[in-house]
Amino acid sequence: MNFRSRERRSRPIAIEGVFRKSASRLDRRLGTWMAAITGIALAVMIAGMFLFYSLVEYIDPMFWWKDWNSYWPQPIECMAFVTLWILGIGGAIAAAAYFARRIIRPLESVGSAAQRIARGDLSARATPQEAMFDETRRLVDNFNAMASHLNRAETAMGDWNLAIAHELRAPLTILRGRLQGIVDGVFATETISFRGLVAQVDTLNRIVEDLNVFTLARRGRLELRLETIDLADEIATVISVVAPELKKAGIDVLFDLGCSVQVLADSARIRQAILAILENARKYAAPGLLRIETFAMHEKGMLRFCDDGPGLPPGSEHLVFEPFWRADGRRLHPNGGSGLGLAVVQAIAHAHGGTAHARAGEPRGAIFEICLPCAEANSV
Template identity: 45%
Template sequence: MMVKGLSRQILFAMASVTVAAGLLVFFGTYLAFALLFYFSPWSEGTDNWLTGFDFMILAVLIFIALIVAALASLRLARRILEPLESLAMSARRIKDGDLSARALPGDHSLGETALLVEDFNAMAQRLQDMASDMTLWNATIAHELRTPLTILKGRLQGMIDGVFEPDEKSLNALVLQVDSLARLVEDLRTVTLADSGHLDLRLQPVRLKDEIQRLAGVLEQELKQEGFELRLDLSDVLVTVDAMRIRQVLLALVTNARRYAVRGVIEISLQAENERVVLRVADEGPGLAPDIAASAFEPFRRGGHSGSLEKGGNGLGLSVVRAIVEAHGGTVRYAPSGKGGAMFEISLGRPVS
C-alpha cells in the first residue's frame, strides 16, 4: 500500500509540474507576442498580430512538448520507483522473518538511491549473519554444556542407585566436571561482555615483567614435569593494563601450548617496539593449520591434529584472549614461530614513561 501510494504521489506531482510548465510556456509565449506586437514599430496598422494558423501551430508545439515532458516524467518516476518498491518489499519480507531478502538497486545513475539500497542490503546481510551466529552459538553452547551435565547426572544417578561408590576419586571427578562448567560459563561471560563493550577493566600502570615472572613461577614446575621448558625474555616496561586480565590471557596461551604443542620450549617475550608494548608467546610446533589460522580467534573454533587450537577444550580460549586484548585497545595476531610452531603476538598501549 505504501509503495502504491508513493507511486501515485510521484506521478501526480510530476504530471502537475508538467501541466504547469506547459501552461506557463503557452501563456508566457502569448504574453511575449503581445508585448512584441504592442511595442514593435512594424505592428502599426496591422489588425491581427497572431493569426488562427499561428495559434494552431503554437498549440500543437506546446501539446507535443507536453507529451514529451509527460513521457520523460513517467520514465524518471519509474526509474526512481523501481528501487524504492524493491526496498519496501524487501523490508516487509525482513519484517516477516525472511532475512535473505535483498533489494535491487535498479538504475545505478541514481546515485543516492543506489547507495541507499546498498546500505540496506549491507544491513540485511549483517542481520542475517548475526542471526546465523546466534543460532550457531546457541547450538554450540548447548553441546558444550551437555557433555559435563550428562556425566554429572550419570555419576550422581549411579551413586544414588549404588552402582558407584561415593569415594574420593569419584567426587574429585565430579568436581572436575563442575570446574569445566564454571570455566565455560566464565569464558562465555568474558567474550559476551567484551563484545558488548561492558567488560570491566581495572586499568593502572603495571610492571608486566614482574607479573609474568610471578605467573611463570606458578607454572614452571608443572611444565617441567610435562616436558616443557618455560623461557622468558622480558624487558622492564611499564604499561597501563588490567594485570589480572593480562595474566588470564597469558595463562590461556600457555595452557594452549602446553596442551597441544610438542614437548619443548615455550617462550614468553616482552618488548617495547614502535612505541607499543608487544607480548609474544611461542612454542615449537606444530602450529596452526592454514585453514584454521585465519579464524583462530573466533569462538568455538577447534583445530585438527595439525593445529594447536582448542581441541578437547571448550573452543573459547583464543576468543577470550582476543576479547580481553581488544578491550584494552590492543590487537592480537597469530604467526608461525621461528621454530615452526605457533606464535601469538599481543600489541598493547604505549609504555608509561
C-alpha cells in the same frame, strides 16, 4: 488457532501486495501530476498571451481600424500553441516515466526487500536497476550491505548458540550421569570421585567466565583496574600454578625475560590472558620446549610465547582468535577447553589498548604475542 496462524502468515503477503500497489499508484500519480502541472503552465502561458493581445488592443486603439488581425494570433499560430501544449504534456509524462524508473522502481525494490527481512528472510536483497541516479544506487548498495551484515550476524549468533551448547553438553552430561548414579545407588557416596565432579563444575565456571569477559570486552564494558605491573612478575605468578600440568604434558618452559618490562594494565586480566595461552599450549602443543620472552619495542611491552606444536595452517593467523575456532581438528585435543581462550586473550589485549597476534613458527610450532602499552608511554 489455525485461523489466526493463517492470518499471521497472510498478513505480510498482504502488506507486500499493498506496498507494490501503492508504488504503482505512485508511478501513476507522478505522471498525472507532472502532466497536469505542465498543462496548467502552458494554459496559463497561452491565456497570458491572449491577455497581452487584449491589453495592446485596449492601449493602442489607433491601430484598431488599420489592422485588427495583427494583434491576435493567426489560426496557424493557434494550432502551434495547441501542438506545443500537447507536446509539453507528452514530455511531462515521459519525464515522469524517466524519474519513476530511476527513483521509484529502486525504492520499490528496497521496500519489498525490507518487507521480506521484516518477515525473517534475511537473504532478501534489493535489486539494482539498470538506470539509477547515483544517490539511489548508493541507497540500494547501503541497504544490501546492511542486509548482508544482518544475515552474517544472525548466522554467527546461530553458530554461537550451537558452539556454546556443544561446549556445555559434555560437562553437564558427566555431572548428570554421576549425580544420577548416586541417586540410583549405582555409585556409593564414599567411592564416587567428587574431585572429578568439582573439575566439571570448574569447566562450566570457566566457560561462563570466558563468555562474560569476551562479551563485556566486545561491548567496551570490561572493567579494568589499571596499575603499573611487570610482565615478568605476572608470568612467574602464573607459571607457579600451572608448572606441574605443563610438566605432565611434557612441556619444558624456557624463560627469556630480559630487562624489566612495565606496562599499565589490570594484573588479574593479564594473568588470565597468560593462563589462557599456557593452557592452549598444554592442550595442543607437542611435548617439547615452550619459550616465553618479554621485551619492549616502540613504547610497547611485548609478551611472546613460542611452542613446538603442529603450527598454524596458512591464512589462519586471524582465525585462531575467533570464538570456538578449530583448525580442521589438527589442534583439537580430547580434553579441549572452552574454545574461547584465545578469543579472550585478544579481547583483553584490545581492552587495554593493545593487540594480540599469532603466526606460524619456523620450522614448526606457533607463536603468540601480546602487545601492551608501556607504563612510561602512558605517563608522558
